[in-house]
Amino acid sequence: xxxxxxxxxxxxxxxxxxxxxxxxxxxxxxxxxxxxxxxxxxxxxxxxxxxxxxxxxxxxxxxxxxxxxxxxxxxxxxxxxxxxxxxxxxxxxxxxxxxxxxxxxxxxxxxxxxxxxxxxxxxxxxxxxxxxxxxxxxxxxxxxxxxxxxxxxxxxxxxxxxxxxxxxxxxxxxxxxxxxxxxxxxxxxxxxxxxxxxxxxxxxxxxxxxxxxxxxxxxxxxxxxxxxxxxxxxxxxxxxxxxxxxxxxxxxxxxxxxxxxxxxxxxxxxxxxxxxxxxxxxxxxxxxxxxxxxxxxxxxxxxxxxxxxxxxxxxxxxxxxxxx
Amino acid sequence: xxxxxxxxxxxxxxxxxxxxxxxxxxxxxxxxxxxxxxxxxxxxxxxxxxxxxxxxxxxxxxxxxxxxxxxxxxxxxxxxxxxxxxxxxxxxxxxxxxxxxxxxxxxxxxxxxxxxxxxxxxxxxxxxxxxxxxxxxxxxxxxxxxxxxxxxxxxxxxxxxxxxxxxxxxxxxxxxxxxxxxxxxxxxxxxxxxxxxxxxxxxxxxxxxxxxxxxxxxxxxxxxxxxxxxxxxxxxxxxxxxxxxxxxxxxxxxxxxxxxxxxxxxxxxxxxxxxxxxxxxxxxxxxxxxxxxxxxxxxxxxxxxxxxxxxxxxxxxxxxxxxx
Numbered sequence: 001x002x003x004x005x006x007x008x009x010x011x012x013x014x015x016x017x018x019x020x021x022x023x024x025x026x027x028x029x030x031x032x033x034x035x036x037x038x039x040x041x042x043x044x045x046x047x048x049x050x051x052x053x054x055x056x057x058x059x060x061x062x063x064x065x066x067x068x069x070x071x072x073x074x075x076x077x078x079x080x081x082x083x084x085x086x087x088x089x090x091x092x093x094x095x096x097x098x099x100x101x102x103x104x105x106x107x108x109x110x111x112x113x114x115x116x117x118x119x120x121x122x123x124x125x126x127x128x129x130x131x132x133x134x135x136x137x138x139x140x141x142x143x144x145x146x147x148x149x150x151x152x153x154x155x156x157x158x159x160x161x162x163x164x165x166x167x168x169x170x171x172x173x174x175x176x177x178x179x180x181x182x183x184x185x186x187x188x189x190x191x192x193x194x195x196x197x198x199x200x201x202x203x204x205x206x207x208x209x210x211x212x213x214x215x216x217x218x219x220x221x222x223x224x225x226x227x228x229x230x231x232x233x234x235x236x237x238x239x240x241x242x243x244x245x246x247x248x249x250x251x252x253x254x255x256x257x258x259x260x261x262x263x264x265x266x267x268x269x270x271x272x273x274x275x276x277x278x279x280x281x282x283x284x285x286x287x288x289x290x291x292x293x294x295x296x297x298x299x300x301x302x303x304x305x306x307x308x309x310x311x312x313x314x315x316x317x318x319x320x321x322x323x324x
Numbered sequence: 325x326x327x328x329x330x331x332x333x334x335x336x337x338x339x340x341x342x343x344x345x346x347x348x349x350x351x352x353x354x355x356x357x358x359x360x361x362x363x364x365x366x367x368x369x370x371x372x373x374x375x376x377x378x379x380x381x382x383x384x385x386x387x388x389x390x391x392x393x394x395x396x397x398x399x400x401x402x403x404x405x406x407x408x409x410x411x412x413x414x415x416x417x418x419x420x421x422x423x424x425x426x427x428x429x430x431x432x433x434x435x436x437x438x439x440x441x442x443x444x445x446x447x448x449x450x451x452x453x454x455x456x457x458x459x460x461x462x463x464x465x466x467x468x469x470x471x472x473x474x475x476x477x478x479x480x481x482x483x484x485x486x487x488x489x490x491x492x493x494x495x496x497x498x499x500x501x502x503x504x505x506x507x508x509x510x511x512x513x514x515x516x517x518x519x520x521x522x523x524x525x526x527x528x529x530x531x532x533x534x535x536x537x538x539x540x541x542x543x544x545x546x547x548x549x550x551x552x553x554x555x556x557x558x559x560x561x562x563x564x565x566x567x568x569x570x571x572x573x574x575x576x577x578x579x580x581x582x583x584x585x586x587x588x589x590x591x592x593x594x595x596x597x598x599x600x601x602x603x604x605x606x607x608x609x610x611x612x613x614x615x616x617x618x619x620x621x622x623x624x625x626x627x628x629x630x631x632x633x634x635x636x637x638x639x640x641x642x643x644x645x646x647x648x
Contacts, residue, residue, distance in 0.1 A: 092374075145361070
């Protein structure tokens with residue numbers, strides 16, 4: 001027999017599509033594992049997320065956005081910890097009929113974001129599935145020891161801040177499905193969220209607690225409350241909206257609960273001491289990322305109260321999004 | 325609204341099933357990411373693998389073996405690098421109807437292997453899928469700098485060694501499907517391969533090149549040849565078989581190609597200098613793992629020649645297993 005001549009198809013798939021993404025230590029993706037020299041004097045920050053076609057993205061989303069979305073969702077986890085991106089590993093379960101053009105576009109998108117966010121692939125696996133396209137990505141970042149932003153740590157009296165704008169992701173999913181008028185901005189925010197990596201790094205030593213908004217603003221704020229053992233109040237009129245989201249809300253005020261609890265925002269939600277507002281604003285400027293104060297942590301049970309412009313309590317029909 | 329009272333189902337699923345598996349740095353799986361202090365003076369070794377029900381395991385395999393198989397497949401990658409297990413992250417895409425009893429058994433299996441192999445979970449994600457159960461696992465190990473076993477490095481004249489026994493995995497899949505008589509040994513080897521972690525560590529500084537046998541003995545030996553730029557000869561009669569595999573082969577000699585190229589063995593295949601046989605045997609004894617010399621690296625193109633007992637060339641109908 002002659003093994004050398006005929007490389008298996010999986011082998012050439014990796015060589016063509018994934019090897020160009022490989023970084024130092026990946027050993028060209030041709031060994032059993034990667035070797036990584038951990039940056040001296042740093043802690044590693046690690047997160048993993050999975051996405052399934054039809055659940056987390058639309059099966060006909062452009063292939064160049066799909067891998068990037070997963071990378072950005074993971075980058076958002078690093079941002080929420082104040083970590084600097086370093087590398088990632090990815091597994092891809094491909095349905096029958098996935099062709100080379102699809103994979104070319106998929107990996108071209110990954111390459112673009114790798115360059116932008118400064119990370120490279122260390123390893124992974126490509127397998128076949130009779131089911132929908134399923135991706136899993138493990139991301140690795142670094143943070144100086146003790147400087148990671150954690151979800152716990154908010155205190156009564158702290159101010160609640162959020163980056164960027166809220167609601168675009170959930171509205172964008174509707175727009176991508178054709179159920180909401182859109183010039184492409186909202187659908188684009190759904191397909192390619194903007195991980196706030198620079199802001200997370202700038203907030204080291206400033207934010208007392210932080211997380212990224214993935215399940216919905218109200219629900220995720222509830223997580224910060226639970227870990228802090230206190231309540232929070234959010235002033236709904238202060239929640240930052242993009243011009244597109246504001247226009248959609250004006251056209252249909254019934255969209256407000258979706259905006260406040262729809263999720264897929266990937267903005268940073270964080271607590272800062274009341275005297276630190278200037279430092280927060282400075283961090284936002286340094287990171288070229290808008291930051292908005294939207295509420296307060298208060299004494300009380302681990303609840304979130306949404307207040308409308310008149311000080312009344314605004315109730316949500318449901319608390320957020322859960323896969324189960 | 326009251327976010328605090330009603331925890332989302334995904335939250336409680338993680339709390340019940342996965343938090344007990346979490347190790348130091350996992351932050352109770354309740355933060356955006358994990359924090360890991362990399363062990364001082366060590367390189368990290370990282371690998372990721374995915375498994376899909378119906379492709380990599382049987383949909384009715386016992387749940388307590390499914391996660392462990394994926395962990396062991398990844399541990400085998402660490403073993404092939406001579407690395408010591410440290411931690412892992414896992415994503416799980418669950419089909420509709422996955423119940424608590426299934427998850428209890430699944431995570432109980434993971435817990436058993438975590439304890440045995442000395443690692444813990446750092447993070448992950450649980451999502452729903454309309455398709456088959458799909459798992460992805462990223463494993464992290466450590467190795468002293470420069471001591472990792474790599475696939476490249478074999479030289480002409482080196483001896484080819486393999487651990488344990490070959491063919492059980494491929495025969496075990498047939499047995500698990502009821503297509504081969506089995507007292508349970510072969511199916512057990514398919515469902516729970518034995519990663520040769522201790523042997524990999526013992527072979528640091530002894531093996532010149534190493535990999536684990538996942539695609540099939542013949543095909544994987546071809547990888548070592550390609551990276552070394554030489555040929556290899558394997559003496560078929562020297563390939564170690566378990567008593568169950570030997571009995572199956574005696575009953576049906578047509579099973580030989582499946583044994584030699586069926587894959588799913590997760591044994592270590594490695595090269596050692598001709599004078600180092602005693603050191604290899606010593607490493608096997610230290611790791612309580614059988615090691616067998618099965619061939620030689622020779623001058624020539626990157627081909628593998630299988631020789632039968634009379635010195636003739638044994639030809640395989642196909643070269644191994646590829647998902648594409």
